[in-house]
Amino acid sequence: MIVSLWGSPVFLSPVNKFIDKAAIIAVEDQINVDGSGANLWRLCTMQQVEEVKCLIRMFPIWVSSSMFYLATIPQQTYTVFQTLQSDRHLGKSNFEVPTASYTAFSWLSLAFWIPVYDRFVVPSLRKSKQSLENIRSIAMSFYYRSIAVGGYASGFMVSIVHQTTEGATTENWLPEDLNKGKLDYYYNMIIVIEIVNFVYFLVCARWYRYKGTGETIETDMETNGPEKPSL
Numbered sequence: 001m002i003v004s005l006w007g008s009p010v011f012l013s014p015v016n017k018f019i020d021k022a023a024i025i026a027v028e029d030q031i032n033v034d035g036s037g038a039n040l041w042r043l044c045t046m047q048q049v050e051e052v053k054c055l056i057r058m059f060p061i062w063v064s065s066s067m068f069y070l071a072t073i074p075q076q077t078y079t080v081f082q083t084l085q086s087d088r089h090l091g092k093s094n095f096e097v098p099t100a101s102y103t104a105f106s107w108l109s110l111a112f113w114i115p116v117y118d119r120f121v122v123p124s125l126r127k128s129k130q131s132l133e134n135i136r137s138i139a140m141s142f143y144y145r146s147i148a149v150g151g152y153a154s155g156f157m158v159s160i161v162h163q164t165t166e167g168a169t170t171e172n173w174l175p176e177d178l179n180k181g182k183l184d185y186y187y188n189m190i191i192v193i194e195i196v197n198f199v200y201f202l203v204c205a206r207w208y209r210y211k212g213t214g215e216t217i218e219t220d221m222e223t224n225g226p227e228k229p230s231l
Helices: 017-023 046-084 099-130 133-165 183-207
Strands: 010-012 215-217
Touching (some): 046 099
16 A cells, blocks of 8 residues: 655554554544644554554664673773783883773774774665664664663673672672682673573564565655645
């Protein structure tokens, strides 16, 4: 079915069809002169319905990306603690490498791989464009929410590790003196969590339905001029 809208083409997704009920005109609904619903809490356009569907489809992927930062955030904290207890002298000189500068190595490796990523990976991932035009700013904000949630999750996990291992036979995994701790156990736990998260991501990616796999809603404003949008 082709419906004229005031924006860019919208694809009717075949999933979560129960949300389509929000665009069904009931007897008691009031319609404005331009064809839109007078009360958007009762009657929505198909554009708005598809935006909600898009956010629902993106949510499981967002959860997976949040768990990804469980592995990256400790690299910015415990790396510094490890270097504080390391020999940072260059050779036999008196120069000592600043502790905080060790995190620069991860940024240097990132700067090396960005051109490779941009040239070879990005062209095959142009489907990041799956979010509708009106909600791309919201979709972009998911990235920063992922960092925030990952940070809270990382702090919560550290607290759980302190509480569960402080009185255990293996002693505290993350004491102030890391030489007396079991930091390798902590990183191994993160590895297991990330493996599970990766499997979860594969399941979500397989379940995800890309935009354009359903029916198409196109606009014919350029050919027939402006029309009243259909709901």
